[in-house]
Amino acid sequence: EADIYQTPRYLVIGTGKKITLECSQTMGHDKMYWYQQDPGMELHLIHYSYGVNSTEKGDLSSESTVSRIRTEHFPLTLESARPSHTSQYLCASSEPGYNEQFFGPGTRLTVL
Amino acid sequence: QKEVEQDPGPLSVPEGAIVSLNCTYSNSAFQYFMWYRQYSRKGPELLMYTYSSGNKEDGRFTAQVDKSSKYISLFIRDSQPSDSATYLCAFFSGNTPLVFGKGTRLSVIA
Numbered sequence: 001e002a003d004i005y006q007t008p009r010y011l012v013i014g015t016g017k018k019i020t021l022e023c024s025q026t027m028g029h030d031k032m033y034w035y036q037q038d039p040g041m042e043l044h045l046i047h048y049s050y051g052v053n054s055t056e057k058g059d060l061s062s063e064s065t066v067s068r069i070r071t072e073h074f075p076l077t078l079e080s081a082r083p084s085h086t087s088q089y090l091c092a093s094s095e096p097g098y099n100e101q102f103f104g105p106g107t108r109l110t111v112l
Numbered sequence: 113q114k115e116v117e118q119d120p121g122p123l124s125v126p127e128g129a130i131v132s133l134n135c136t137y138s139n140s141a142f143q144y145f146m147w148y149r150q151y152s153r154k155g156p157e158l159l160m161y162t163y164s165s166g167n168k169e170d171g172r173f174t175a176q177v178d179k180s181s182k183y184i185s186l187f188i189r190d191s192q193p194s195d196s197a198t199y200l201c202a203f204f205s206g207n208t209p210l211v212f213g214k215g216t217r218l219s220v221i222a
Contacts, residue, residue: 040198040217042215043200043215050207099144099146099161099204103156103157104155105155
């Protein structure tokens with residue numbers, strides 16, 4: 001089983017709140033990713049990082065931001081949550097030059 | 113034309129059936145071909161991985177790649193209720209993130 005963790009697993013929050021979704025991995029992987037996935041729908045890449053101090057936007061435009069200050073940690077922040085942000089957020093990581101992505105269990109976010 | 117096309121299903125089969133899941137792609141730069149399985153309310157996990165045309169077997173699962181037709185398939189023999197999940201094809205072309213299909217939802221009925 002992959003050692004990649006996400007907290008919280010479930011979050012219900014009101015509109016306008018600032019939230020940070022945590023993702024950490026203990027495998028020493030340089031590459032980390034954030035995906036957004038609505039129930040029964042496809043994965044959308046929203047952010048990725050190929051190492052410390054490196055972040056890129058993904059295919060899906062997102063109002064979230066990310067940071068990569070430490071190799072093992074890749075938090076995602078929403079400055080002002082809205083109901084349209086309600087979704088599942090999945091974090092993943094992979095080794096450089098190796099294609100398998102290991103996924104965390106996800107954070108299910110509901111914004112009221 | 114989308115880079116990856118995958119029939120979203122849903123697909124419902126009786127236990128013991130042979131299941132065929134398919135993806136087509138348009139990017140000739142794709143070098144590695146993968147199938148991920150995602151159970152409900154979980155993250156995807158890698159099921160099969162191949163980089164050449166032909167077949168690769170792992171137990172009840174066979175991954176097939178046809179680079180000339182830009183077509184990949186996943187076959188599941190003797191399907192079980194525990195195989196009920198969403199199956200996503202994924203493609204890798206170099207130092208870029210994986211490109212995922214939309215996923216096919218499979219239900220195996222006992």
